[in-house]
Amino acid sequence: MSHTAHIRSHRKPRRSASKIAMRAGVAGGVLSTLAVAGASGSANAAEPVTQTLELPTLTADLSAQVAQSADVTQQAASSYELRAERDAAAAKAAKQAKADLAEAKKKAAEAKKKAEEAERKEAAERAARSAERTTLSASADTGTSSSSDSGTSTSTATGSAAAVVAFAQAQVGKAYVSGATGPSAYDCSGLVQAAFKQVGISLPRVSQDQSTAGTQVGLDSLQPGDILYWGGAGSAYHVGIYVGDGMFVGAQNSSTGVVQKTLDYDPPSGAVRVL
DSSP: OOTTTTSOOOSOOOOOHHHHHHHHHHHHHHHHHHHHHHHHHHHHHHSOOOOOOOOOOOOHHHHHHHHHHHHHHHHHHHHHHHHHHHHHHHHHHHHHHHHHHHHHHHHHHHHHHHHHHHHHHHHHHHHHHHHHHHHHHHHHHHSSOOOOTTOOOOOOOOHHHHHHHHHHHHTTTOEEOTTOBSSSEEOHHHHHHHHHHTTTOOOOSSHHHHTTSSEEEOGGGOOTTOEEEESSTTSOSEEEEEEETTEEEEEEETTTEEEEEETTTSOOSEEEEOO
C-alpha cells in the first residue's frame, strides 16, 4: 500500500455527463419559461383593459313601484296647487270684505250726519213756530208790544234771530252741567254755541271768546238774538241770549239750570251782535 493512500485527494470529483445534461436542460427550460412570461407580460401591458358594466334590468315589480311613485308625486303637486288657489281666493275675499265694510261704515256715518242735520233743522223750525205763536198770543193779549224798564228794543225776532231765540227758549228747564253742550244739559257758553249752530254759525266754545265774537252793541239798543256777557269783553265769565222784551235765556248754574229771566234779575255787562 502506498504511503499516500490515506491522504484525500484535493481534486474536485468529476460530474457525470448525465447530471450536467439534466441541469442544462432545467436551466434552459427555466429561461424559456421566463422568456415566454416576459413576452406575454409585454403583450398584456400594451393592450388596454376594457371593463363591461351590466345595468340592472327593470322587472315588472320595479316598474310598478316607479309608476306608483310618479302618481304620488303628481297627486301631491296637485294638492299643493289646489291649496295655493284656495289661499289666494280666501285672501282676495278677505280684502274685498274689508273694503266693503269700510264703505258701509262710511255710508252709515254720512247717513247719520244727514239725519242729525235734518233733526236739528226740524227742531229749529219747530222752535221758531212755537216762538211765533207765543209772540202772537202775547200781542193779542196786550194789543201792542210792551217796552222794558231798561229801554231795550222789543222788536219781534225774524229770520235767523228767530230760530236762535226759539231754540234757546226750548231749552228752558234743562240742567246746567259744566262743560255740557246738549242736548239734555248745557253750561252757559255751550247753550249759546248750540243755539247759533242751528242757523249755521260756528261760535267759539268759551265765554271769553264769545264776548268778542261779533260787533259790540249798547245795552239800550239790544235786539233778539244778541249775545249778552257778564264781565269784560274778552274776559267774560258768563254769557246768555237776549230774546226780546227785556228777557234773556241762559244756563245760569247747577241750582237753576236753564232759565228765562228779565235783565234786572242779573244785569249783563255788555253785548255783541252776530246776526
